[in-house]
Amino acid sequence: MDPVAVWNAIKKALTERIAQGFSYSNFVDTLTPLKVVENPNGTATLHLTTNHEQVATEWLDPKGHYYESFMQAAMTATLELYGQPTFMVPAVTFVAPQPTTLFEDQLDQTPQISEAPANSSIAADFVTQSILNPEFRFETFVSSDENREAYAVAQAIADNPGTQWNPLLIYGGVGLGKTHLMQSIGNKVLERNPNALVKFITTEDFINDFTEALRRGQKDTEAFKREYRSADLLLVDDVQFLAGKEKIQEEFFNTFNALTRANHQIVLTSDKLPKEIPGLELRLVTRFGQGYSANITKPDLPTRVAILRNKSDQEKLNIPNDVIDEIAAAVDTNVRDLEGVFNQVAGKLRFASKPVTVETARDILETMNFKRQRAITIPIIQETVAKFFGTTVIDLKGKKRNKEIVVPRQIAMYLSRELTQDSLPQIGRAFGGKDHTTVMHSTEKIDIAIENDAMLADQVQKIREELSN
Ligand code: ADP
Ligand code: MG
Numbered sequence: 001m002d003p004v005a006v007w008n009a010i011k012k013a014l015t016e017r018i019a020q021g022f023s024y025s026n027f028v029d030t031l032t033p034l035k036v037v038e039n040p041n042g043t044a045t046l047h048l049t050t051n052h053e054q055v056a057t058e059w060l061d062p063k064g065h066y067y068e069s070f071m072q073a074a075m076t077a078t079l080e081l082y083g084q085p086t087f088m089v090p091a092v093t094f095v096a097p098q099p100t101t102l103f104e105d106q107l108d109q110t111p112q113i114s115e116a117p118a119n120s121s122i123a124a125d126f127v128t129q130s131i132l133n134p135e136f137r138f139e140t141f142v143s144s145d146e147n148r149e150a151y152a153v154a155q156a157i158a159d160n161p162g163t164q165w166n167p168l169l170i171y172g173g174v175g176l177g178k179t180h181l182m183q184s185i186g187n188k189v190l191e192r193n194p195n196a197l198v199k200f201i202t203t204e205d206f207i208n209d210f211t212e213a214l215r216r217g218q219k220d221t222e223a224f225k226r227e228y229r230s231a232d233l234l235l236v237d238d239v240q241f242l243a244g245k246e247k248i249q250e251e252f253f254n255t256f257n258a259l260t261r262a263n264h265q266i267v268l269t270s271d272k273l274p275k276e277i278p279g280l281e282l283r284l285v286t287r288f289g290q291g292y293s294a295n296i297t298k299p300d301l302p303t304r305v306a307i308l309r310n311k312s313d314q315e316k317l318n319i320p321n322d323v324i325d326e327i328a329a330a331v332d333t334n335v336r337d338l339e340g341v342f343n344q345v346a347g348k349l350r351f352a353s354k355p356v357t358v359e360t361a362r363d364i365l366e367t368m369n370f371k372r373q374r375a376i377t378i379p380i381i382q383e384t385v386a387k388f389f390g391t392t393v394i395d396l397k398g399k400k401r402n403k404e405i406v407v408p409r410q411i412a413m414y415l416s417r418e419l420t421q422d423s424l425p426q427i428g429r430a431f432g433g434k435d436h437t438t439v440m441h442s443t444e445k446i447d448i449a450i451e452n453d454a455m456l457a458d459q460v461q462k463i464r465e466e467l468s469n
Helices: 003-014 022-027 053-060 065-082 148-159 178-192 203-216 218-229 246-261 282-288 301-314 321-330 335-351 358-367 378-389 393-397 403-419 424-430 436-452 454-468
Strands: 032-038 044-050 088-094 168-171 198-202 233-237 265-270 292-295
Touching: 003 032, 003 044, 003 065, 022 053, 032 148, 044 053, 053 065, 053 088, 065 088, 148 168, 148 178, 148 265, 148 292, 168 178, 178 198, 178 233, 178 265, 198 203, 203 218, 203 233, 203 246, 218 246, 246 265, 246 282, 301 321, 301 335, 321 335, 321 358, 335 358, 378 393, 378 403, 378 424, 378 454, 393 403, 403 424, 403 436, 403 454, 424 436, 436 454
Parallel strands: 044 088, 168 265, 168 292, 198 233, 233 265
Antiparallel strands: 032 044
């Protein structure tokens, strides 16, 4: 569930239960939705934040007016949104407003921050200047299940930097949108306060700057420190590259502490969890994990379609649906690759006079080495296994109990379990209407056999390879 959509619908339903005016504007309008946690038993919790301690206290009481009204409003809202009422409770967290806020509109005096030390630009001229990509914004980011949590918390931090969740760590594989999200925070903060000192750097920049400062001597080392520690928002990309660099890690640790102590926000990205980065000091592992860690995973097929559609619409290209489906099915690695193929197709559309068809897309995919993944289905598995063992699909589905049939049948069930999304009962039905316990028993047998019988393990592996060709 999308926390923003759910909250908006709940707010609407709450207008029936909470008087418009003081109560509503103080106790409802001041809340920011963060995420929906869906429990296995079908209930859910909507996490919200507020800057007012008293508001949080009111909301916390399960017998209180707000809590009760919320549960009822949530039933109405989820029924309306998803066609089915969900039992949902609120979890409101108080987030202390920053003593020195980044945003002028919230200040009743002139900002004390964002005034760079008078001579810093001269003293620290060797330090990498931060350049944000203006395209990396929340508005151009497609949110989906794979990144929803990271997206929600990044937005909450952009609205309220330095108050809670410090640092934010976004981690996940290459090309999945970590840098995009991180820079979205920077762009948003600058949009609201153009004077905020937002510093975006790669870990490599940090390493180079520090090494250069050390080479030049003490005055420049001081300048380096001043430059980095004056940031209101420090964005450091790809911290996995700190691995094994002790001296750099020490300086990073000091920078980190200076900024977080002053309630200045830090956002980090990494290709893995800090504790999985070999050669990262324990104290950094601990620090990096003390705020909020959000994982981004590979986009599934519907998400890939949505990302391509979005790009096509943004660039007003009108790429046909079947072309988009073709690309989305073939490129299952990451968003960067998806964009790479998209740009080729867009180029063809713009510069060749012919419209882009599925054929054109296939050619492009082939030159870029992406093959459409053939979906592996139970019938394909049955056929491949039967051929491999010199038996027939009819026998695999039949009731014969001799060893020459039973083992291939069990292997076919085992591979169906492993390589398709089908459930145990579905697999049972595809094998001549067998019970799901039979399927379970068969897969367990093969599991054990693979451990103890090298020849059988080898056969299973050969069939797998056959199937992936
Ligand atoms: P990472 O830093 O994780 O390696 P990037 O942030 O550089 O990945 O993303 C790679 C490319 O894919 C960028 O051009 C980015 O705009 C795009 N991208 C990634 N995820 C999304 C998304 N969810 N919606 C839109 N564009 C995305
Ligand atoms: Mg990146």
